[in-house]
Amino acid sequence: MQTTLGSPTLSAIVSFLIIVALTLVVTYWAARRTRSTREFYAAGRSINPFQNGLALAGDYMSAASFLGIAGLVALRGYDGMIYATGWLVGWPALMFLIAEPLRNLGKFTFADVVAFRLRQVPVRVAAAFGGILTLLFYVLAQMVGAGNLITLMFGLSYEWAVIIVGAVMLAYVLFGGMIATTWVQIIKAILLLFGVTLLTLLVLSRFNFSPGELYSAVAARYGQAALEPGGLVSDPVDAISLGLALMFGLLGLPHILMRFYTVPDARAARSSVLYATGFIGYFYLIIPIVGFGASALVGREIIRKVDSGGNMAAPLVAELLGGTPFLGFIAAVAFATILAVVAGLTLAGASALSHDIFTHAIRKGHATEHEQIRVARLATVVFGVVAVILGILFKGQNVAFMVGLAFAIAASGNFPALLLSIVWSRFNTAGAVWSIVTGALMAVILIVLSPTIWVDLLHHASPIFPLRNPAIVSMPVGFLVGIAASLVTREPEAEAMFHDEKLRTYLGIGAE
Amino acid sequence: MYDPPVQPGRHVLESAEFRRLVAGRWRVSLVLTALLFILYYGYIILIATNRQLVSRPVSGATTTGILIAAGVIAGAWVLTAAYVVWANRQYDPAAAELRARAEKGHG
Numbered sequence: 001m002q003t004t005l006g007s008p009t010l011s012a013i014v015s016f017l018i019i020v021a022l023t024l025v026v027t028y029w030a031a032r033r034t035r036s037t038r039e040f041y042a043a044g045r046s047i048n049p050f051q052n053g054l055a056l057a058g059d060y061m062s063a064a065s066f067l068g069i070a071g072l073v074a075l076r077g078y079d080g081m082i083y084a085t086g087w088l089v090g091w092p093a094l095m096f097l098i099a100e101p102l103r104n105l106g107k108f109t110f111a112d113v114v115a116f117r118l119r120q121v122p123v124r125v126a127a128a129f130g131g132i133l134t135l136l137f138y139v140l141a142q143m144v145g146a147g148n149l150i151t152l153m154f155g156l157s158y159e160w161a162v163i164i165v166g167a168v169m170l171a172y173v174l175f176g177g178m179i180a181t182t183w184v185q186i187i188k189a190i191l192l193l194f195g196v197t198l199l200t201l202l203v204l205s206r207f208n209f210s211p212g213e214l215y216s217a218v219a220a221r222y223g224q225a226a227l228e229p230g231g232l233v234s235d236p237v238d239a240i241s242l243g244l245a246l247m248f249g250l251l252g253l254p255h256i257l258m259r260f261y262t263v264p265d266a267r268a269a270r271s272s273v274l275y276a277t278g279f280i281g282y283f284y285l286i287i288p289i290v291g292f293g294a295s296a297l298v299g300r301e302i303i304r305k306v307d308s309g310g311n312m313a314a315p316l317v318a319e320l321l322g323g324t325p326f327l328g329f330i331a332a333v334a335f336a337t338i339l340a341v342v343a344g345l346t347l348a349g350a351s352a353l354s355h356d357i358f359t360h361a362i363r364k365g366h367a368t369e370h371e372q373i374r375v376a377r378l379a380t381v382v383f384g385v386v387a388v389i390l391g392i393l394f395k396g397q398n399v400a401f402m403v404g405l406a407f408a409i410a411a412s413g414n415f416p417a418l419l420l421s422i423v424w425s426r427f428n429t430a431g432a433v434w435s436i437v438t439g440a441l442m443a444v445i446l447i448v449l450s451p452t453i454w455v456d457l458l459h460h461a462s463p464i465f466p467l468r469n470p471a472i473v474s475m476p477v478g479f480l481v482g483i484a485a486s487l488v489t490r491e492p493e494a495e496a497m498f499h500d501e502k503l504r505t506y507l508g509i510g511a512e
Numbered sequence: 513m514y515d516p517p518v519q520p521g522r523h524v525l526e527s528a529e530f531r532r533l534v535a536g537r538w539r540v541s542l543v544l545t546a547l548l549f550i551l552y553y554g555y556i557i558l559i560a561t562n563r564q565l566v567s568r569p570v571s572g573a574t575t576t577g578i579l580i581a582a583g584v585i586a587g588a589w590v591l592t593a594a595y596v597v598w599a600n601r602q603y604d605p606a607a608a609e610l611r612a613r614a615e616k617g618h619g
Contacts, residue, residue, distance in 0.1 A: 081581040082559065088585055089552045092592045096541040096548070100599075212572045219573035227575045228567035229559045236560035243556055267604060270596055277592045281585045288581075423538075503521045506534055507611040 004324050005306060005315060008154045011328025016154075019191070019336045020168060026183045030176030037372045040177035041108040041351055042261040045512075047182055049268045053275020056259050058185030059344045060087075060250075060276070061192055061283055063337045064145060064403060069284070071310025073291025074303050077218070077226030080291055082233060084284040086243050090250030091277040095270065098251055101422045103260045103269035104504050104511040109348075110257040110414065111356045114421045114436075117497035119429040121361045126433040128356040130413035130440045131254040132349055134406050135383075136390070138253075139345045141402035143391025146338040152307060153315060153331040158395055166388035169343040173350065173380050181343050182262060188333075188340040193279060195333045199314065200286040202321040203293030211289060217296040226295070241472035242404070248475060249407030252414030255348035266508055290314050297321070309400075346383050353379035401452045404469065408447065412474035413440030420482050422505060425498040431486030439478025446470035521614030533606050540598055544591050551587045555580060 034040050047055065065087060073080030106112035111127035143162055150161035172180045207213035218226050233239040250256060260269045294303060294313035298320055306312040315334070319327035354376040359367045367375075417435045420427040447453055449464040467473070503509045524530050559566050559577070566577035 078575070078577055078581075081578065082556075085552065085555065085581050085584045089548060089588050092548050092588050092595070093545060095592050095595055096545045212574050215573040215575075215578065224567075224569070224573060224575075227569075227573055227578060229563060229577060233556060233559045236557060239556050239560065240553055243553060247552070267600070270599055274592050274596045277589050281589045285582060285585050499522075499525055502534070503525060503614060506530070506537065507521075507524075507607050507614065509521060509611060509614055 003306065003316060003319055004327065005312060005319070005331075006152055006155045008156070009324050009328050011325040012154060012331045013328075015329045015332035016335055019187075019332055020339075023168075023180075023184045023187060023336070023339075024171065026187070027172050027176040027180040030180035030183060033179055034175070034177040035373075036369055037108070037355075037376070039179060040373055040376055041258070041347075041355065043178040043182050045262060045264050047262040049263060049271035050275055051182070051186055052259060052263050052268070052272035053279060054189045055182045055185040055262070056256065056272060056276035057279035057283070058189035058192075058340055059255055059259065060280055061189065061337070062142065062341045062403075063149060063334050064141070065283075066192060066196065066287065066337060067149065067311040067314055067334060068309075069287050070291040070294065070314040071303070071307075071312070073288045074294040074298075074313035075300055075310040076230055076232075077222070077292075077295070078228055079230045079232035081288045082229065082239075084288060086246040088277070088281050088284050089243070090247045091273060091280060093247050094251050094256075095273040095277070097419060098422065099260060099269050099273050100266040101505045102257060102418075103263070103266045104506075104508045105422070105501065106257075106261060107512045108258070108261055108355045109351050110252075110254055110418055111352070111360075114417050114432055115360070116421065117494045117501055118421070118427075118432055118491070120364065122429055123432045124356040124361045126436040127414070127417070128352040128361075130252075130409065130417075130436040131352045131356075133440055133444075134252065134410045134414065135254060135345050135349045135352070136386075137402045137409065138255075138406035139342060139349070139383075139387045140390045140394060141399045141406070142338060142342050142345065143387055144394050144397065144399045146342070147391055147395065149311060149334060149338070152312060153334065159392055162388055162391040165339055165342055166384055166391070169339050169346060170381065170384045172339075172343045173347045173384070174377055177376075178258075178262060178347060181340075181347050182259075184340045184343055188336045189279065191333045192337055193283060195330055196283060196286060196290065196314075198326075199318055199321070199330065200289045200293075202326075203289055203297070203317065206293070206297060206321070214289065214292055214296060218292050221296060222300065226292075235467075237472065238467045238469055241467050241469035244475060245404065245407040245411050245469055245471035248411035248415050248471070250410075252410030252418065253407075254352060254410075254414070255344040257418075258348050258351060261512070265511065290317060293317050342387065346380060346387065349383035350376055350379040353383065398457065401447065404452075405443065405447050408443040408469065408471045408474060409440045411471050412443040412478040413437070416475065416478035416482050420479070420486075424483075424486075425495055426486050427482065428486050428489060428491035428494045430489040430491075431482045431484075434485040435478050435482025438481040439474060442474040442477050443470050446474055524610050524614040527610070529606070530610055533603070533610065537603060540595065544595055548588065548591055551584055551591070555584050 115123040147158040294317040318330040451463040
């Protein structure tokens with residue numbers, strides 16, 4: 001088939017410009033409402049559960065899941081579906097374990113919760129370290145992905161693509177803070193859900209709206225093996241380790257946790273998780289249909305020729321079924337997706353730098369509103385510029401493992417300290433600091449020694465650590481170190497405050 | 513900056529109702545988390561150990577594996593919804609009552 005992918009078509013440019021114009025209008029509107037820290041970091045706690053559910057879904061459904069999972073299903077069949085389920089199962093765990101306490105105890109960042117009754121400076125610094133490390137790997141993967149995808153779809157140069165993403169998302173965050181970032185996420189989530197729904201219906205229309213006929217067509221072309229598990233779960237321990245990172249990593253992602261402060265109370269936080277789980281579950285249910293449709297209608301050979309990773313499966317099938325205008329729309333939606341996710345990551349990174357490091361660790365909680373906002377905006381620029389520079393430096397590098405690494409750090413460094421601080425009265429400052437630092441570093445070190453880096457990137461003969469996914473080791477290490485360090489030290493003030501904390505955790509008394 | 517606010521609720525904290533509320537909340541959470549583990553890690557282990565079952569066609573080319581994957585996604589949502597229904601119906605009214613008692617400062 002002939003494709004206009006890689007050349008900037010009129011429809012792609014027009015769709016893209018409409019989306020950017022719309023989001024910048026929203027940013028202008030939001031900027032006039034962003035005066036206090038409460039508005040900059042938490043949208044004035046004015047977001048309703050349905051809106052927050054969409055925004056959470058927007059933060060979570062990245063271009064990697066839209067284009068990546070469709071591509072994985074197109075090229076590797078059923079294995080892509082196994083992967084898709086793993087991306088959803090963190091949401092119920094987030095609900096059962098931390099959503100409501102997180103909302104009741106915190107103010108702007110997850111470090112607020114960990115540091116609630118502990119010594120502010122060491123805990124804030126450690127939590128910011130874990131949070132920023134998570135965000136840096138995450139944003140680096142997004143930036144490199146953005147550069148590659150936009151080059152493939154619009155024919156722009158890699159560097160320009162990264163710079164445009166950086167500039168537009170900086171405009172959102174810098175001027176509109178959390179209000180603009182939330183509405184950008186909502187717009188993006190609606191566009192993405194709408195675009196993928198339309199694509200799914202177009203695919204199914206070729207098969208009498210019967211998924212069974214679609215699967216038969218895939219089997220006829222690529223054999224029944226396309227509908228059976230392949231190599232993804234060849235090592236069950238590694239598969240479970242990946243599952244643990246995906247499930248509990250979500251519970252340590254700063255940009256996701258931050259969204260819980262944008263709603264008025266714990267009940268609203270709870271409802272927003274249910275909405276988010278619904279939107280994200282729906283997305284992962286239909287995205288494999290797009291992938292299978294691409295392999296049946298476009299063919300694996302062509303998909304692989306355009307991009308060996310399969311990332312162009314969804315755009316290619318969109319072009320085949322809806323022509324150039326629909327391809328343009330889908331390409332613009334993918335671009336908007338990247339912009340929104342990077343904006344969310346940047347706001348979370350800026351919050352860790354300004355709220356945790358500047359306001360609490362450096363100024364010990366004594367900074368005026370005016371100062372805090374100024375530092376927050378400065379931190380936004382710092383994080384955004386670093387993201388762009390890293391994106392350009394890592395051009396052409398294989399960064400696919402970095403999202404997995406971000407989830408592993410979040411699951412091993414941030415999540416154990418967060419959960420222990422909520423449920424365990426004896427948890428103290430030493431426990432929190434050691435847990436976060438050891439868990440996060442353990443995840444990084446084990447990934448370096450794993451086949452992913454040690455063999456695939458550094459070309460050693462055999463790995464030192466046998467698993468590709470470290471969470472099954474590094475997450476228990478995070479918990480054990482946190483428990484052990486707490487047990488060998490005493491912090492009577494922290495233990496005494498646990499009782500007051502409980503009234504706030506479970507009844508919401510005194511919650512922000 | 514988190515100086516403990518003046519908490520009038522110490523009597524509530526030590527009450528049997530509050531302890532029941534907290535214990536009940538974690539019982540429900542942990543049961544649902546256990547079900548989530550069975551659902552998802554059970555699925556992974558099933559694929560790893562019983563490839564034949566997952567690969568069996570149910571109708572035409574559609575395999576049981578496809579239906580199970582869709583079931584895991586739907587099941588995860590159902591568990592989430594179950595928690596919300598429980599929390600809205602059981603937890604919130606009980607918490608609201610204790611909260612009122614704590615804020616009134618007697619009881």
